[in-house]
Amino acid sequence: MTSLAMQRRKATAIRVWTQFRSSRQGMIGLAVLALFVLLALAAPLLADARELNPVFARSQGNPQWGTPGDFGPLGTDHIRRSVWAQFVWGSRVSLFVGLAATVLTIFIGSVIGIVSGFVGGKTDGVLMRITEWFLVIPFLPLAIVLASVLGRSVWNIIFVIGITSWPSTARLVRAQVLTVKQRLFVDRARSLGANGSHIVLHHILPNVSGLILANATLAVPISILTETTLAFLGLGDPSSASWGKTLEEAFVNGAIVRNAWWYFLPAGIGILAVVLAFTLIGRTLEEIANPRLSRQR
Amino acid sequence: MLGSLLTLVFVLVFNFFLFRVVQADPIASLFRGRNVPQQTIDDLRTSFGLDEPALTQFAYYLRETAQLNLGISYQSRQPVWDEITAAVPATVALVGISAILSAVIGTVLGIVAAWRRNTWKDHAITSGTMVFYSMPDFWLGMILLVLFAVVLGWFPVGGIVDAGSTATGMARLLDQAHHIFLPALTLTLAYLGEYALIARSSLLDVMGEDYLVVARAKGLRDAVVRNRHAVPNAVLPVVTLTAINFGFVLSGAIAVEAVFSWPGLGKATADAIRGPDLPMLQGLFLLFSASVIVFNLLADLAYLWLDPRVEEV
Numbered sequence: 001m002t003s004l005a006m007q008r009r010k011a012t013a014i015r016v017w018t019q020f021r022s023s024r025q026g027m028i029g030l031a032v033l034a035l036f037v038l039l040a041l042a043a044p045l046l047a048d049a050r051e052l053n054p055v056f057a058r059s060q061g062n063p064q065w066g067t068p069g070d071f072g073p074l075g076t077d078h079i080r081r082s083v084w085a086q087f088v089w090g091s092r093v094s095l096f097v098g099l100a101a102t103v104l105t106i107f108i109g110s111v112i113g114i115v116s117g118f119v120g121g122k123t124d125g126v127l128m129r130i131t132e133w134f135l136v137i138p139f140l141p142l143a144i145v146l147a148s149v150l151g152r153s154v155w156n157i158i159f160v161i162g163i164t165s166w167p168s169t170a171r172l173v174r175a176q177v178l179t180v181k182q183r184l185f186v187d188r189a190r191s192l193g194a195n196g197s198h199i200v201l202h203h204i205l206p207n208v209s210g211l212i213l214a215n216a217t218l219a220v221p222i223s224i225l226t227e228t229t230l231a232f233l234g235l236g237d238p239s240s241a242s243w244g245k246t247l248e249e250a251f252v253n254g255a256i257v258r259n260a261w262w263y264f265l266p267a268g269i270g271i272l273a274v275v276l277a278f279t280l281i282g283r284t285l286e287e288i289a290n291p292r293l294s295r296q297r
Numbered sequence: 298m299l300g301s302l303l304t305l306v307f308v309l310v311f312n313f314f315l316f317r318v319v320q321a322d323p324i325a326s327l328f329r330g331r332n333v334p335q336q337t338i339d340d341l342r343t344s345f346g347l348d349e350p351a352l353t354q355f356a357y358y359l360r361e362t363a364q365l366n367l368g369i370s371y372q373s374r375q376p377v378w379d380e381i382t383a384a385v386p387a388t389v390a391l392v393g394i395s396a397i398l399s400a401v402i403g404t405v406l407g408i409v410a411a412w413r414r415n416t417w418k419d420h421a422i423t424s425g426t427m428v429f430y431s432m433p434d435f436w437l438g439m440i441l442l443v444l445f446a447v448v449l450g451w452f453p454v455g456g457i458v459d460a461g462s463t464a465t466g467m468a469r470l471l472d473q474a475h476h477i478f479l480p481a482l483t484l485t486l487a488y489l490g491e492y493a494l495i496a497r498s499s500l501l502d503v504m505g506e507d508y509l510v511v512a513r514a515k516g517l518r519d520a521v522v523r524n525r526h527a528v529p530n531a532v533l534p535v536v537t538l539t540a541i542n543f544g545f546v547l548s549g550a551i552a553v554e555a556v557f558s559w560p561g562l563g564k565a566t567a568d569a570i571r572g573p574d575l576p577m578l579q580g581l582f583l584l585f586s587a588s589v590i591v592f593n594l595l596a597d598l599a600y601l602w603l604d605p606r607v608e609e610v
Contacts, residue, residue: 132300133307136593138548141585144566148573149315221431228433229552233570247436251556256439257454259447268436275431 009206016210019288029280036274040091051085052241068262075262078253086246087266093242094271097158098224104162105223106216109169114208116170117177118200128174134167143226147235154237161226169215173208180207210289217282221275228271243267301594308586313358316579317351367583368576372568377580380565385547387457388554388561391477392546395484400539402485403492404532410493411500412523422493430490435552438483442556445479452479455558480557484550488542495538500531533604537596544592548585 020026039046050056057080066076074083116127143164150156180186181204189199230236231244232251241249250256250264349357361367367377403426410422429437446454453459458472503509504527512526547562554563562581569577 129303133304136304136586136589137308138545138585138589140551141548141566141582144551144570145315145578145582148570148575148578225433229435232433232435232552233555233567235570244433247433247439251439256442257447259443261443264436264439268432268440271436272428272432276428279427279431 016285016288020284023284023287025280026284029277029284032273032277033281036091036095036270036277039088040095043088043092047082047085047088049085049089051082052089054079054081057081065258065260074266075260077249077255077260077263083246083263083266086241087243087270090241090243090246090267091270093154093237093240094224094227094244095274097154097161097227097242098220098274101158101161101165101223101227102216102219104158105165105219106169106212108162109166109215110173110208110212112166113170113173114177114200114204117174118181118196118204124174127170131167131170134164135171139164140226140229143230144233144235147230152235152237154240157227157230157235157237160230161223165219165222165226169212169219172215173212176208176211177204180204183207210285214282214285214289217278217285220278220282224271224275224278243270301590304590305587308583308590309359309362310355312579312583313355316575317354362583367580370569370577371574372572372577377576380577381562381580381584384560384562384565387559388547388550388563391480391554391559391561392484392550394477395481395488395550396539396542396546398481398485399488400492400535400542403489404496404535406489407493407496407535408500408523408528411497411504412527414501423497426490426493429486430494432487433552434483434487434550435556437487438480438553438556441479441483452476457560480550480553480559483553483557487553491542492535492538495534496531499534500527503527503530506530533600536599536603540592540596540599541589544589544596547588548581 020030043049051060057076060080062076062080062082063070064076064080065078066080068075070076071082072084074087076082077086112127112131116124116131143160146160146163147156150160186199186203189203194202227236227242228244228247231242232248234248236242236245236248238245244267246267247264250260250267255261255263365378367381369375370377370380373380406422406426410419413419442454446452453476455476457476458464458469464472509522509526512522517525548566550559550561551563551566553559554561555567558564562584565577566581568574569581
């Protein structure tokens with residue numbers, strides 16, 4: 001890469017950051033997200049992982065269904081485990097699954113969108129048919145069916161979310177590639193003898209990466225909410241409990257009838273905060289990438 | 298039209314092969330844990346065509362599906378089709394009511410927010426709907442359930458009628474209304490945000506248009522400008538969204554139905570997952586997909602009717 005291109009990219013990054021900093025919603029989102037990332041990273045310092053084990057919890061003499069007053073800071077559940085420990089360690093699983101599933105979604109969507117838009121012709125026709133099919137099929141039932149068939153593990157959940165939610169990204173990227181392809185610098189590169197892969201990597205990709213990033217940020221909430229719902233329906237990984245899994249266990253074991261609000265409120269608030277944070281960041285990035293939107297909002 | 302048909306064929310192929318991959322021998326799973334003579338099993342295998350090659354089996358599957366024979370549920374040992382049709386009315390009532398309420402209320406909120414842009418009303422509506430939109434719908438249901446059913450005791454904790462109730466006529470209807478209130482409130486709040494955001498942004502799109510300036514210059518009142526000139530031109534995306542969401546009525550409330558023990562298709566799905574009851578899941582998935590495909594087609598037709606500029610479906 002030439003130093004000129006480097007400089008230009010650096011200038012773009014600085015411009016985006018300056019605009020981002022001036023957006024209140026974007027900065028709030030970033031602050032909330034930073035807080036939860038810290039929580040997930042610092043989990044071993046904040047809560048003893050052994051508190052997740054019912055045998056250990058019993059040996060510690062934890063109360064059963066302890067309120068936050070009985071057992072700080074967030075009480076205990078039906079098998080005496082600390083709810084705070086579940087909240088802290090659950091943030092790791094929820095964030096990891098949400099991010100990993102989004103990476104997979106964006107990867108599949110971008111590859112299909114770029115190939116479809118750049119190659120065109122019959123390839124485009126076939127790929128867009130498949131994309132349309134995935135768009136039409138009800139997303140959650142498809143994810144449920146796939147997850148039931150594949151079995152309950154973190155990687156299967158990531159795979160299921162990735163394989164069911166890429167189509168909207170593919171469409172968006174394809175549309176952008178189609179307009180970039182018409183630009184003069186692509187013709188110039190081609191007439192200088194550049195081959196397809198060079199053009200895609202050096203001319204198309206840099207020009208759609210902003211859109212892909214904004215789209216990725218907005219895809220994380222969908223991934224996290226899908227993981228939560230799948231876990232709540234009993235399709236989560238039994239060995240690594242996400243926030244969704246906590247909600248499932250609280251519900252199945254009667255936290256509702258017992259009015260054990262301390263058991264199911266924290267996990268839900270965590271999901272709400274992270275989803276909201278990503279939505280705010282994504283909307284801000286989208287406004288920067290597409291200034292027409294900010295007039296509307 | 299052709300596209301919709303093709304999509305349906307895709308669904309059938311997918312449904313058949315996906316479940317065939319995981320479930321090499323459905324008869325064995327059907328009798329799992331029960332002592333059944335080998336002869337009976339063999340007879341059943343032959344009658345289901347399980348000894349035939351995959352393509353022949355697919356032909357059988359298509360024939361049986363066309364005759365609405367979707368297999369036997371592992372859990373209830375009743376035909377899947379009967380189980381599903383029994384659950385449809387509860388879901389249509391619950392999600393139908395919520396879909397209509399959220400579409401109407403959400404659109405009105407979106408219009409108010411756009412018309413009063415950047416006032417406290419706009420900020421309250423936009424941030425409020427975004428918060429409801431960002432939480433898991435079943436979690437909202439759990440909170441409402443604890444608050445209004447367990448703590449305050451105003452509403453029942455689940456089901457569609459009081460257990461053991463023999464009431465008929467008006468009394469039964471009131472009982473059902475009492476039970477549907479909380480799940481319907483949950484779904485309405487959860488769906489509202491999408492409508493409000495879309496209505497708001499599509500109204501903002503037309504607000505700079507010349508015909509609104511003209512309408513104001515004619516001296517029309519603000520409400521008339523809004524209701525006669527702005528809203529009708531901004532309503533298309535909302536109509537599309539409504540039609541598309543109606544396709545999701547059948548599959549839209551899986552986790553919420555589970556929370557409120559609402560005896561519809563969503564709870565049937567949640568129960569089938571726990572089994573796992575694969576024939577039920579397969580049948581439910583087919584029904585959910587078919588309903589989305591049909592409503593997408595209707596959405597296209599509605600678009601054609603509302604916007605004559607759209608020529609082709």
